[in-house]
Amino acid sequence: MIFFINANMQKNKSGIEHAELKRADLFRHHQTAFKVLLRDWSPTLHQDLADSSLSDDEVINLFDYFQGTEKVNGQVVSPRSVDLGCSVDFYEDDPANNRLLAFQRVPDIQGGAAKQKLLARINYFADSKPRRVRSTELFDAFGNLYAVDFYDTRGFVSMTQWYSPDNKIANETWQTLDGRPVIEAFHKFNAIGEQSLSSWRLCDPDGSIRIFDNLDQLYKHFLDLINAAYFSPKEANIFILDRSDLGDWALTELKQPAYTALHLHNLQTVNPNDEQHALLNNHYEYSLWQANSYDAIISATAKQSHDIQARFKPQVPCFTIPVGVIPDAHFQSQTIKMAQRQPHSVIALARIAPEKQLDQLVKAIAIAQKQVPDITLDLYGYRDASNNYEAYREIVAVIKENQLEKQVHVHEYTTRGNQIEQQAQVFAVTSAMEGFNLSLMEGLAQGDVGLTYDVNYGPNELVVDGKNGCILPYGDYQALAEKLVWLFQNPDQLQQMSDQAYDLSQRYSEKQVWQAWSALFDDAKRSWPAKLAVYRPAVTDGLGEQGEKI
């Protein structure tokens, strides 16, 4: 079995999740089984999965695994159907806070007016129609909030947070459908009196109970169980580490042999222009020191593979496997000529984040606009909140400064990328660095002409200078502006490059990418007998109560 290691498959996906989804599509298309192993608890996971191309069967979430909730027939729990253990005398709707308050009337012993006692605050998912319960804040008869039950979107209590008398979270428990806690997390004081999450306890449904200091250790145990469950002498389990912080040490310490691959989704250093000497990217530092402890290192571009080999000289193979895959069906569809698109249109699909430097793109537009007055720029992407939306604020400032309100539009993240790319002429990238840039690959595949700074990794490989676009000196938005003007003033050149953009996309066809994966599978196959030869399974004979086999 092939496993992809990740934390979550949330609604707002980053490049890593998109890469996994594309890989999943490719594997599925080639009848190659895989499972995405997710570490984090998410009550909306299965709703998010339903909205993605993954099926429940293709994902094993750590919490689901122990809770026995990998497959659950969903039901809608409506706020008024929550069983609070007693009759509710009246409800008070509080739609502004997406909640319903449940009360009991308590007769006054002195004969005065009845008092009302809050039983629970029943919170529902903000956008749910009909309303579905998200959580219940539960109160005892003495007014203490003693627990909050969190519901999975499939309609069962998945997790409970237990409160201390001083109204802090004391313990958290994750339970089976019949309420048995299987995973517990404890918030305790340390030796200097600070409260923190000090311990996890796993009450495995098999009856064994284990203590872990942190979720990483629990995830390691989970990986061992998964590796054991799918272990076969015929074939190595392949673990692809898509987020190094989730298993960079765990994969090197698995109890049973497996084939492990470190997948780089980003630059390995902090300086994209000095890959041979710069300080290592914090995310990859440990795994690069451990590089020889894995079986393979995967990069999305040949350039990155080359840099890794040149600098670290790992004794394990480096595979170049694009993280983007252009489905076969795409190559059958009609190409769209530049003349049929919105004239002089530039787009960028990227997070509105500082490292994307989109303000420089807007500056380039300001310059180009002087010679191409009808030039437009449309930006699509999540707004990064860091430093109070600094990146977004800077873009807006440049627009204002140059009075580009008519030409430049900043949109939200879009799921209509393909349509937008089909209507645009130029796809521009001004990032300081990239791990690959799936959006650029897709834009080129839709015939957009690519313009990018010369940055690692991805843009300067996806764009082949002078063929499907142009590579410009890093940070030179003046040159970018000149290139835009040149392209829009030379429609033949523009069309030629667009044609090449379509053609060069073949580099990322299913066939090409599958071949790259096959090389890794072959390596796993080749190295497996040697791994098996030195593996001694654990003793099972003679360990039972009467000396029997266990």
Add this chain to the structure above:
Amino acid sequence: MFYFVSENIFSFNSGTEFSQAKRVQLFNAKGQQAFYVARDYNPSFHQSAKQLDLPDDQLLNMYDYFQNALSVTRRQIPVRFARTIPKRDYHIDGIDANYSLIKSHGRIIARATIAPLTVGLMGNMIYYDRFGNTVATDYWDWRGFKSSTQYFHPDGQPGPQIFFDPAGRKVMEVIRMNISGQLFPTMYRLFNYHGRDWRFDSENDLFIFFMNEILSQQSESSVIINDRPSMIGAVAHIHGAMAKFQYLHDGHTVDSDNPLRGRLSDVLTPLFTADAPAFTGVITATEAQRKILARRFPKMAFYCAPDTFVPQQLLQTRPRSLTGRRLHHLIYFGRLSEEKHPEQAIYALSAIRKKIPDASLEFRGYASSADFLASLKKIVADKDLSDAVVFADYALGPVLWQSLDQAQMVIQTSTGEGFSMSLIEAMAHGLPAAAYHANFGPDVIIQNGENGFLVKNGSYADLAAAVVKVFQDHALWQHLSAGAYQTAHRYDADSVWRAWQQSGVLSDER
């Protein structure tokens, strides 16, 4: 159907539990189905019940009921072979007969406590975080299943507790939070009981619900006899019983010498005031107490029925003469608690030894507190009696019987009693008794010069004199011992059952 109600069965029981347990046995032996009902959670409940010879089908523990564990075949889970402890990952470091430490890579992650009175069987598992905080304790039922998990608040006080059925499903929860700044159990929750969840604000509220459920499932008419004064309020609120009684195992006033006008003991006050209408009547062990109560509370009904019986097995054993016994050896037998004044037995011994220098005293019973036991030991040391006084362990059955068979006399120093069951039990072993003439019981059991001596309440000098008289006169001892055996025979099962039948408690025409 009879339900005899109390809190629990302990590893060290008081007379109340013994009396209740014996009554359960007597009624069942006489064809009247009766249950020992207990409110409290106790993972060793069935072990303790077994020590009192109570079979599972005569037990009704509230937690058992909601945990679907009224009748579970016992499985012995040795700590060393418990699935709970994955031995491929952890070391089990046996420290002593009481516990083992569970270690992971050298760090203690848990402590396995051995179930009491077992060899190496799972009792409870206490789990620790890396700072040594206890994060959870799993309690294992003596019958071999994980019965509950106790969590803790960050300050170390007990927090929520989750209860499981033998199949591991969550069935109950107890929440512990603050009421006016102090930690209490503030909620009892039942899950999926009869298809829905339930919540109760106190354990007694849950108990009332529990008993109402039991009674509503019962087609026969039901009679409840409450044995524990602390549960009067709860029993008062139970619906559906044909009759409800309170059995008094003790005197009813603070000053036992003033039962007619003295202040009622606090715990019994509700029985005679607010809760009185809820009870059909009150049962006393002695006619004397019954009469006084009837005078004091003319509107209430009072009954008298015996507190105990002597098992046939004991009555059939051959009387033991003085030859098999340890001469001049006294036994004090019962709980060592303040109100029973065991210190006065030491004072009496001191006086006795002036005449009979080799007189000795054996305390047989558990102490109400370690402090109190220490205070008794200090008196013994101060009086230079360390060689003459032994504090023996609480014992039941053969161990206790052997002890009683070897003594020469039983001494009792209570200044107030409900009956004095221990005197009957001692007499079943041929022991003459020396006791204070206190309310209620001793004068029903002891006939001066026939099976022992009653002396002025509180006068240990008189007590000592009576003992000296018996110790100095073997013929007298022989006469009293024979009388003691005879007295015990008056409390054989048949006689006691007849007394119950004639008491009016069982009769329908109350």
